[in-house]
Amino acid sequence: MTNWINTVSRDHVERGVRGRFTQANHGKPHMLRKMARGDWLIFYSPRTVYPDGPPLQAFTAIGQVADDEPYQVEMAEGFTPWRRNVDFLVCSEVPIRPLIEHLDFIEDKSRWGYKFRFGVFRIDDHDLEVIRSAMVAPLPKETTVKG
Template sequence: MTNWINTVSRDHVERGVRGRFTQANHGKPHMLRKMSRGDWIVFYSPKTAYPDGQPLQAFTAIGQVADDEPYQAEMTPDFLPWRRNVDFLDCVETPIRPLLDDLDFIEDKSRWGYKFRFGVFRIDDHDLEVIRAAMVPQACASLMPAPPSR
């Protein structure tokens, strides 16, 4: 199982949660093809809306990939984005700044936003647990299986 972060504005995350899906990299399939059923995916939102929303800098959703392959959806006749189905957890939006010192994927704490420019990227089990513990109410966290260690 792999853990992922997907960098997406909050308004787009909210659409995905309502529809139980994720897109990545403006609808391109490359990173979605690397995901497998059961992989964890955390959504980081630098802004409230794309492209001109207010700064947010928070984790806004978390869930697990719920299908085996990406599929295309028709948003308009000219826009057929690739998606993956996601089973989202109930969670609270969580600002990133209080977590920065505990996140290993952020190597340079003075330039912590740099990593998110990649859109979708892998994180290790430790970082998933730091984020998940902050986002998921304790009652739910105790019911969730821990990801297997590698």
């Protein structure tokens, strides 16, 4: 299993969560073809709205790839982006700044935004857990009532 970050504005992430899909790199298939069913996918949103919305700099969604191959959809005449289906978790949006020091994929902490310029990239299990644990509430511990 591989873990991925997809850099997408929050408005586009919200559209994907509602439709249970992701696109990458403006609808191109290359990185989507590298993903496999069960891979984790975390969404980082530099802005609220593409292309010039206010800065956000937060992780905005998390889920797992739920299909075996990318597929195309027609959104408008001449625009047929590639997508993957995603099973999204219920989560909270989390600002990146408090997590920067704990993320190994950010090698130069003073230039932390550089990595996100690649759009989609791989992260290791440690970084997945740092982000996932910040976004997703832990399952409540089972309590036993003695009577």
